[in-house]
Amino acid sequence: MLSPSLFALALGLAGIAPAFAKPAAAVRAQALPAIDAGPLRQALARWQALSGETLDLEHAAIGDRQSPGSRAGASPRQALEQVLAGSGLVVAGRVRGHWQVRALNAQNLGGVHTTATVAGMMTEGSGSYTSAAETTATRLPLSLRETPQTVSVITRAQMDDFGLDNASSVLANTTGVHVEKVETTRIYYSARGFDITNFLVDGVGMPLVNGAQWGDMDTALYDHVEVLRGANGLLSFTGNPSATINFVRKRPTADFQGSASLTLGSWNRHRLDLDLSGPLNQSGSVRGRLIAADEHTDSYLDRYSLHKQVISGLLEADVGADTTLSGGITYQRNQPKGVMWGALPLYYTDGSPTHYARSASTAADWSYWNNTDLRAFAELEHHFANGWSLKATASHRRFTDVSDLFYVYGTPDRQTGLGLFSYPSHYSDGEKQDFVDVSAHGNFSLGGRQHQLVAGVNWARDRDDEISRYGNDIGTPLPPLSGWDGDYPKPAFNASSDGANFDIHRRSAYLTARWNLADAWKLITGDSLTHIQSTGANYGVPHRYQSTRNTPFAGLVYDIDQHLSAYTSYARIFSPQTEIDADNRVLAPITGSNLEAGIKGAWFDQHLNASLAVFRTRQNHTAEQAGFNPDTGQSYYRGINATSRGYELEIAGRLAPGWQLTGGYTQLGIVGDDDANVRTYVPRRTAHLATSLRVPGVPALKVGANLRWQGDIYRDQAATDTQGREIFTRQSSYLLVGLMANLQLAPDWQLTLNVDNLTNRKYINSLYWDQNFYGPPRHWSLRVDWHF
Numbered sequence: 001m002l003s004p005s006l007f008a009l010a011l012g013l014a015g016i017a018p019a020f021a022k023p024a025a026a027v028r029a030q031a032l033p034a035i036d037a038g039p040l041r042q043a044l045a046r047w048q049a050l051s052g053e054t055l056d057l058e059h060a061a062i063g064d065r066q067s068p069g070s071r072a073g074a075s076p077r078q079a080l081e082q083v084l085a086g087s088g089l090v091v092a093g094r095v096r097g098h099w100q101v102r103a104l105n106a107q108n109l110g111g112v113h114t115t116a117t118v119a120g121m122m123t124e125g126s127g128s129y130t131s132a133a134e135t136t137a138t139r140l141p142l143s144l145r146e147t148p149q150t151v152s153v154i155t156r157a158q159m160d161d162f163g164l165d166n167a168s169s170v171l172a173n174t175t176g177v178h179v180e181k182v183e184t185t186r187i188y189y190s191a192r193g194f195d196i197t198n199f200l201v202d203g204v205g206m207p208l209v210n211g212a213q214w215g216d217m218d219t220a221l222y223d224h225v226e227v228l229r230g231a232n233g234l235l236s237f238t239g240n241p242s243a244t245i246n247f248v249r250k251r252p253t254a255d256f257q258g259s260a261s262l263t264l265g266s267w268n269r270h271r272l273d274l275d276l277s278g279p280l281n282q283s284g285s286v287r288g289r290l291i292a293a294d295e296h297t298d299s300y301l302d303r304y305s306l307h308k309q310v311i312s313g314l315l316e317a318d319v320g321a322d323t324t325l326s327g328g329i330t331y332q333r334n335q336p337k338g339v340m341w342g343a344l345p346l347y348y349t350d351g352s353p354t355h356y357a358r359s360a361s362t363a364a365d366w367s368y369w370n371n372t373d374l375r376a377f378a379e380l381e382h383h384f385a386n387g388w389s390l391k392a393t394a395s396h397r398r399f400t401d402v403s404d405l406f407y408v409y410g411t412p413d414r415q416t417g418l419g420l421f422s423y424p425s426h427y428s429d430g431e432k433q434d435f436v437d438v439s440a441h442g443n444f445s446l447g448g449r450q451h452q453l454v455a456g457v458n459w460a461r462d463r464d465d466e467i468s469r470y471g472n473d474i475g476t477p478l479p480p481l482s483g484w485d486g487d488y489p490k491p492a493f494n495a496s497s498d499g500a501n502f503d504i505h506r507r508s509a510y511l512t513a514r515w516n517l518a519d520a521w522k523l524i525t526g527d528s529l530t531h532i533q534s535t536g537a538n539y540g541v542p543h544r545y546q547s548t549r550n551t552p553f554a555g556l557v558y559d560i561d562q563h564l565s566a567y568t569s570y571a572r573i574f575s576p577q578t579e580i581d582a583d584n585r586v587l588a589p590i591t592g593s594n595l596e597a598g599i600k601g602a603w604f605d606q607h608l609n610a611s612l613a614v615f616r617t618r619q620n621h622t623a624e625q626a627g628f629n630p631d632t633g634q635s636y637y638r639g640i641n642a643t644s645r646g647y648e649l650e651i652a653g654r655l656a657p658g659w660q661l662t663g664g665y666t667q668l669g670i671v672g673d674d675d676a677n678v679r680t681y682v683p684r685r686t687a688h689l690a691t692s693l694r695v696p697g698v699p700a701l702k703v704g705a706n707l708r709w710q711g712d713i714y715r716d717q718a719a720t721d722t723q724g725r726e727i728f729t730r731q732s733s734y735l736l737v738g739l740m741a742n743l744q745l746a747p748d749w750q751l752t753l754n755v756d757n758l759t760n761r762k763y764i765n766s767l768y769w770d771q772n773f774y775g776p777p778r779h780w781s782l783r784v785d786w787h788f
């Protein structure tokens with residue numbers, strides 16, 4: 001049964017809907033007839049006659065370009081984008097009621113895009129599993145083929161088809177990314193063997209202070225997710241040479257559109273999504289978007305449940321012919337109960353692996369871990385007549401959480417199950433992030449050729465305050481977990497307390513140039529100079545750090561022919577750490593680099609992208625968990641040096657009309673300075689495949705499959721059994737299979753069924769820590785969508 005908050009949310013948004021203006025020439029319900037293929041000039045004239053809209057072609061040369069036409073039933077914007085497909089022109093937005101069309105390769109830059117093409121990067125409504133462009137690598141909106149690093153794009157269509165409604169499910173289906181679910185609320189991510197700490201939204205953000213994502217990060221707010229693998233010093237300035245995750249927001253649309261979705265699923269899951277977007281005045285110069293989601297679900301895990309609420313409001317206004325002001329606020333609240341802090345012990349005292357029911361949990365029946373995430377941003381972008389643009393961005397994030405947690409430590413006896421002890425704690429945290437960035441972007445002439453330049457400065461501050469409170473019952477013996485029902489008296493948490501606080505300041509200046517060396521050769525060079533200063537303490541250990549570092553980047557791209565390019569690139573990066581070692585000393589900052597080379601291809605007007613890359617990633621002083629100190633209640637870490645070498649394959653996009661596919665394979669090796677294997681809990685081989693097909697002869701039916709495979713992993717537990725032998729925990733290779741079916745019930749109604757872990761494979765989520773829990777068994781979800 002739906003919770004009352006779902007109904008309240010639905011009624012509230014229904015009352016807001018009339019605020020969206022519906023001018024006669026900008027109504028989503030206006031479905032245009034098909035436009036025939038032919039000369040682009042004729043197709044655009046036909047589009048204007050059918051839609052009643054006007055075009056501003058000041059920045060676009062039509063010439064003798066051709067158009068593939070458009071499909072019947074498309075909205076005015078969708079039809080315009082379809083008419084322009086393959087022409088080198090894109091929809092750049094709507095200013096004072098006039099649609100702006102601009103060139104992808106302005107001023108003969110050989111494929112270099114202007115910032116006006118950002119609107120053309122949005123994937124919503126495209127039905128595609130790939131994107132024509134990205135901005136995560138260099139701040140330049142480049143096609144995937146033009147980018148001298150590997151980039152994966154998870155589009156809105158793929159997220160909708162397979163129900164990828166949180167960050168973990170998206171990244172689990174991304175080439176080269178491994179999701180480390182260490183607890184029910186705390187999750188780590190890795191790529192190329194190392195932790196991913198750079199989570200950006202529209203290219204803005206700071207590295208995760210403690211290296212992990214806390215809480216469920218919903219994806220209802222985002223149009224697509226860009227995953228750049230390798231070091232990214234030009235955009236994120238600090239972090240690991242693993243990957244950068246950039247979540248690209250949905251934006252207000254020029255046409256009115258609305259949708260509502262209801263999802264039901266296993267373990268009493270029910271979710272409601274609502275999305276309203278469109279003009280707020282008759283001219284369309286002011287546009288807005290409102291997105292909300294409410295979800296409540298129980299779990300296959302004993303005692304665990306989650307209530308999640310998300311809401312976002314965005315505004316966009318044309319404050320002049322060439323100036324756009326936008327901003328918004330997003331808020332997410334997670335209220336999980338029966339959460340695990342730590343997880344199941346993985347081995348008995350005799351060294352043999354533990355075996356529990358898939359639903360087994362160490363959570364006490366009173367445990368919870370609530371968190372809220374509030375983000376606000378403002379952007380001002382101005383385009384000058386000479387082709388240059390200026391962009392200023394400011395953002396604020398406030399993340400808070402509060403929890404009563406129950407940790408279980410020790411090693412159980414195989415025969416009795418005894419040997420485990422309690423560690424309850426109350427925990428709270430408050431983090432504030434502020435970020436300001438100002439950049440200029442444009443073209444310049446040198447040596448008879450046009451080149452491109454981005455220059456900017458930014459400032460950021462991150463303040464984090466944590467406190468832990470303890471009871472006087474730490475170390476109480478526990479019964480065997482095989483019969484554990486979470487019944488444990490909740491302590492008063494008044495015996496002692498400890499905590500941490502960090503104040504991190506970052507200032508950066510950066511410069512990136514794309515040099516048009518020849519028709520087939522493009523060189524990207526760049527550098528950022530960053531000063532970081534950190535003060536504070538980590539559970540009694542002073543944390544003071546100050547450093548000024550530069551992070552250079554160089555990438556060379558050679559166009560072999562109209563479809564294939566070869567590239568090579570080098571990047572360097574560094575990142576301070578907050579983890580402490582067994583002697584309560586803060587670990588040294590991470591330093592690292594990434595060197596890679598590869599071949600990329602794009603076909604069918606960039607509707608199909610593929611890449612092959614080889615890489616060498618080096619990282620020094622990486623924090624790796626080495627144990628748990630029951631005297632302090634904190635994990636301690638050791639710093640390791642490691643080198644990762646490997647290769648990646650990826651393909652994404654349209655193989656044929658109605659057939660979308662994305663898939664990838666990664667193979668790597670990770671060794672330390674002595675050439676011995678390290679970070680063995682990271683899978684050396686991973687693969688994924690997601691595909692959907694519009695059934696021939698039954699155009700209303702689309703079917704698909706989602707496969708994820710990883711090779712075997714193991715962990716040296718740094719412990720010995722009763723016979724003195726070293727203990728290793730292993731997880732054998734496994735394949736997870738998902739199926740999807742989508743049925744178009746009517747023009748505005750569709751039904752989607754997803755079944756995951758079809759074979760009901762039992763597996764351990766991660767060996768990142770020396771404890772973990774089992775992944776979910778077979779489960780399903782059914783979603784009905786209404787577009788209005």
